[in-house]
Amino acid sequence: MAGYRDLLRTPGVGRIIAAQLTARFPNGMTSLAILLHVEQVTGSYGAAGLVLAATSVGQAIAGPVTSRWMGVWGMRRVLTTTLVVCAIGLTAMALVRMSLPAYMALGLVTGLSTPPVQSAVRTIYPKMVNSRQLTPLFSLDASLQEIIWILAPVLITFVSTQIGTVQGLLTIVVILVGGGAWFILSPEVGRVRIPRSRRSLGKVLGKPAVLLATITGFLLIGACAAVEAGVVATFGHDGLEAGIVLALFSVGSLAGGLGFGHIPIGRWAMARRMLIVTVGLSLTALMLDIVWLGGTVGWLSGTLIVAGVGVAPVLAVLFAITTASVKFSETAEAFGWIGTGQLIGAAAGSAVAGFLIDDVGPQGAYVAAAVFAFAGLIVSVVFVRGFPDLRHGDASPIPDTEPVATITRPIARP
Incomplete structure (x- = not known):
């Protein structure tokens, strides 16, 4: 922990971490709030699912696009514009009754205008930090973001069910505007300028490390989404146990991220960390056949804590290898693609788990989660040479260089 204390003493680091976590807090609330609100208005979970799907499509498209715009128009301008549009969209969804197609269109706009805080x-x-501190900083960031997934769903569920879904959406708007303004006004956001990328959109995926980070992130988040569906199906929507078990999953991730943060990242780091996730989720898949160790709740809690220990460390590897493999002008777009991969992974994991739950019950979701994680492990092993070795290198981005124009003139002969 001494290393993290030294890191947080670096000027601005603690403030920017707190600001970005607050700005991103709505990410853990928006989907659930939209689902609850549209279902209450229309009386149909199917309709709510369509609106949520439209929102997710917008977020997936926006990831690399708005991130790339920050190199063209500047971070503050892009963040402010998207923040305003997103806040207006959520407010309209809360206060205006409309048809299902209109809700879907508004959901798409809201998703497209999600502020690219994570990429920024x-x-x-x-x-902000030297190369020695960068990997621990990514680990700390990956760990602390678990706070969002522990607290945000609980808060928005309480507000939406106990007060009202309109108030739930408006609560998100307040946090979005307040947290977004705090982040946008942070001095570091004004000082750092992203150079305009000279490559076309999507070319950054040609970097093996970025492509591997996107694929592995897709599989990891797909596994996590399948776990969430399985836990909810096991205990029911109203079961207190579901919230406890999922919170412990996130606590395991938080502990793992902090514990692995000081370990240098080599080529096999991703495989080792995915192995932890795979083992934990494979044990989870055996849950329904286990009657000891506290029954269902105790077994699920224990195995998901084990799996969670690997989640934040995997994300830390994703962030570090991406940063170290691209030019500074391409970092924002690269993280945008990784975010899009994770969004698609969440949708795929939830969909696969949902079909299996309907067919064979909750255990099918845990099997799906283990398969997603195992696929991530296989990718990490088979393509291990595509992961950069950062044990003795610099995790900072590659500097942007360009030819410097010079004026020459012939030398007169005597």
Whole structure:
């Protein structure tokens, strides 16, 4: 922990971490709030699912696009514009009754205008600390973001069910505007300028490390989404046990991220960390056949804590290898693609788990989660040479260089 204390003493680091976590807090609330609100208005979970799907499509498209725009128009301008549009969209969804197609269109706009805070802050980090501190900073960031997934769903569920879904959406708007303004007004956001990328959109995926980070992130988050569906199906929507078990899953991730943060990242780091997730989720898949160790709750809690220990460390590897493999002008777009991969993974994991739950019961979701994690492990092993070795290198982005124009003139002969 001494290393993290030294890191947080670096000027601005603690403030920017707190600001970006607050700005991103709505990410753990928006989907659930939209689902609850549209279902209450229309009386149909199917309709709510369509609106949520439209929102997710918008977020997936926006990831690399708005992140790339920050190199063209500047971080503050892009963040402010998307923040305003997103806040207006959520407010309209809360206060205006409309048809299902209108809700879907508004959900799409809201998703497209999700502020690219994650891409922005992970582009800023390399400019705030030295190369030795960068990997621990990514680990700390990956760990602390678990706070969002522990607290945000609980808060929005309480507000939406006990007060009202309109108030739930408006609560998100307040946090979005307050946290977003705090982050946008942070001095570091104004000081760091992302150079305009000279490559076309999507070319950054040609970097093996970025492509591997996107694929592995897709599989990891797909596994986590399947776990969430399985836990809810096991205990029911109203079961207190579901919230406890999922919170412990996140606590395991938080502990793992802090514990692994000081370990240098080699080529096999991803495989080792995915192995932890795979083992934990494979044990989870055996849950329904286990009657000891506290029954269902005790067994699930224990195995998911084990699996969670690997989650934040895997994300830390994703962030570090991405930063170290691209030019500074490409970092924001690269993180945008990784975010899109994770969004698609969440949708795929939830969908596969849902079909299996309907077919064979909750255990099918845990099997799906283990398969997603195992696929991530296989990718990490088979393509191990595509992961950079950062044990003795610099995790900072590659500097942007360009030819310097010079004026020459012939030398007169005597």
